Amino acid sequence: MQVKKMIQHVRQYQVPLQKYMAMMDLQERNERLFYKLLIDHVEELLPVVYTPTVGEACQKYGSIFMRPQGLYISLKEKGKIREVLRNWPEKNIQVIVVTDGERILGLGDLGCQGMGIPVGKLSLYTALGGVRPSACLPITIDVGTNNEKLLNDELYIGLKQRRATGQEYAELMHEFMTAVKQTYGEKVLIQFEDFANHNAFDLLEKYRSTHLVFNDDIQGTASVVLAGLVAALKLVGGNLADHRFLFLGAGEAGTGIAELIALETSKQTNAPLEEVRKNIWLVDSKGLIVSSRKDSLQHFKKPWAHEHEPVKNLLDAINQIKPTVLIGTSGQGRTFTKEVIEAMAAINKRPIILSLSNPTSQSECTAEEAYKWSQGRAIFASGSPFPPVEYEGKVFVPGQANNAYIFPGFGLGLIMSGTIRVHDDLLLAASEALAAQVTQENFDKGLIFPPFTNIRKISAHIAANVAAKAYELGLATRLPQPKDLVKFAESCMYTPAYRTYR
Template identity: 85%
Template sequence: MMNGVEKTNGEDVATEEQLITPWTVSVASGYTLLRDPRHNKGLAFTENERDAHYLRGLLPPALMTQELQEKKLMHNLRQYEVPLQRYMAMMDLQERNERLFYKLLIDNVEELLPVVYTPTVGEACQKYGSIFRRPQGLYISLKEKGKILEVLKNWPESNIQVIVVTDGERILGLGDLGCQGMGIPVGKLSLYTALGGLRPSACLPVTIDVGTNNEKLLNDEFYIGLRQRRATGQEYAELLEEFMTAVKKNYGEKVLVQFEDFANHNAFELLEKYSPTHLVFNDDIQGTASVVLAGLLAALKLVGGALADHRFLFLGAGEAGTGIAELIALEISKQTKAPLEETRKKIWLVDSKGLIVSSRKESLQHFKKPWAHDHEPVKGLLDAVKAIKPSVLIGSSGVGKTFTKEVVEAMASINEKPLILALSNPTSQSECTAEEAYTWSKGRAIFASGSPFDPVEYNRKVFVPGQANNAYIFPGFGLGLIMSGAIRVHDDMLLAASEALAAQVKQEHFDKGLIYPPFSNIRNISANIAAKVAAKAYELGLASRLPRPKDLVKYAESCMYSPVYRSYR
């Protein structure tokens, strides 16, 4: 306890104490200290520290500040031509000097986010077997069935606040990468620390390996996972049940479990099954929905009208598409007091068989059924655009190049400022590029994408495309849950996160056509999102950390991990 407030983030609560290591934490000495990524500072160890911790002779004589180390590393990173080499250099740094890794990531977030996360992380997962050096995170396979609680106890940290877990079946738009999906939880959790301020030691990446249906991996001599087809049905459900039970038993009621990159059928079932009993969040369904809704709320300042005045058409009716659609319908319902069944009618979805309409209801998967409205069947996207006349077109199909010239031109002929969101990742799967959206709409489109695109010059005007990146939402969302001690996730918390993010978009951003704020200010954005999410948790009676702090934004900032070096006595 500290000043009567329980430390949310353990030893790393940001106070004046933070710069001196407490006596209770024993820091290894000598050679071992240099090999410990959490405490190693490299050439930043002072003369006194070198004497006190038996480092004399183990380091060259020069002394460097953390700032100078950062400058050197950024210089080195920029020399690499290939993004994957930058990714590997960043992973090596994380294994060598944890604080310097996070300092680099926080101070250069716009430049390094695409390196440690999308799009580069996709390629890293595809090649994970051959670039695999040192295991990160916890691998739980079918071999560990019946022993998962013991396996969790093998992890060196006992105070875990957030777990990101994948089974590798649907990695970004790249499909089944089996055990190599570990790159996703590792990358997501490094963003939880850098952008949301969670302690690195409170984060646990997990991959559940039930096999893979990817023939290429099964035949790859360097593959690191189980060499068998994916387990399904009861065998799969039992392993997940054992995992979820063990997690709660080992880490308590308040540990956040974030599901990541599960295939559609499992993603919906797991979320539905565990939402009533665990603190669970699916970033692909809920995080994506929240960040897209935030962009739409902000975009209203550019296109005018209320959310309820617009018509929405989706290409893709999987977990992202239906998740976004449902959150939009919830927000319209909240604003207009109209029932959800009514507000859903403003939203139309196209899947691989065409427009989802009521005559198809019998053959639809359960999560698509709420979106089957009365309309004659329509085959392709272009015909759907012409029939529905949407003002907002959202791509969540995982299939690249699907927003064709004809589709974008049709959107521009119906709307003065068509809103076009090409959300599929990585860049190769994007429904269209920023340049295509601006050129084909003659500079009138408001565009955002899932992967980053460079600014585009059209007709002597520079357009800056927004990135609807989940990294805007989940770090602040998770921090809000953890600092309030929330025990369940409620949809109203997602709406609160969206509204908080939309409120961070200022006039200067709108002037550039942006519907998201710049990432350079992300820790401040995360603190504001965390405060709104926590406030909602207290309001709904789902918070367990009492009393409620007076100023939630300040409290969120005080909970954030700082990557600045500590002084050792």
């Protein structure tokens, strides 16, 4: 009855941000009911508690702030981070999602107001992956903000100073990483979220060999997109090695996806990584990434600088490279123009077009544009949700390449097997498990991802596959290995139910 009553209450609001506030209010007041509601109405409420609404919530976080959620660690607490962590009432933490708010979705530097992201992500860890809410800890590291508007806003909740960088920043992060391991042990999963490019790659590189770390923007996105591509091959035929990939955007998401595609292709064909990478091209703000630009490139772009004359824009790149797959990770809305999609449709019978930037306003193109401009031939998926599209009497259901498919199940797999490090093969295992969940019925609608209604079942399969790979690689510490990993995953999942009292 409470679920019925609450869903009606949430539906009466027309404005998504009001729905978000009603849901956050419920989470504070009655956690079990919040999760029960979210699980029972996952397709309707996911866009409310996460993208795209969470983006607007972060922009206005100061003005809608009622009571703090999560743990704030500021520059002023340098030298005392361990004490701050000890203040958190729960002692048995399994997952931490941490941000410094520098690159929130496609919205840029929102400083301390980025807290909406770790809070939102962790509610999905519980609802979709069954991790106990008390075992989740959202953290925002406040090192200031370079956002002038926030610095001048009296309702801004963070430090009113420019961002700390360089050594000061590195020392604070190192103290934080050390304190987390001392406080919560070797097996706590630390998920980096919405850090700026330079920091994201450095942090992942620096701590992947000493901590259980995962960057959702680099690795989670890559795993979801790879799953979508593996599923899409059933519609277009061929193997990954037979396709050519062109990216618009060469930041965390773009290079992360490219690297995982290369890893999987190399695994399938036994060809060296350098060889496989030649089928994958990236366009950044200065044009196609080619070898003549190598000296001026950031280190994470260098592997993608191939031999080719310079090409200034995306359309020319498509006409010269002739890709079968076009992937947008640019954070720039409306960059897949009519000419771009028509060029893809002219080269390919079924062009695969993924416009992955969030929130909806930053999407490279809409579902309707992709289907119309390709005469209904495109296989399309996006980062934010789009409604079904009718074109010439046929209804197309756009897939959503949402990280929420992967990270909750991935995290559950790590936790239930007691894994101590994240290996790239675990990401491939998660992708394979997700792609295997797409049914013929989904394909018939043009979907390359399964619907979210079964997400807990999907998460259990992903968790089982990830755990199996962790046992195989000797990274799992929970011994002996359970016989049926899917059943074990389901038995580990938190289910919101009221206890019965006599």
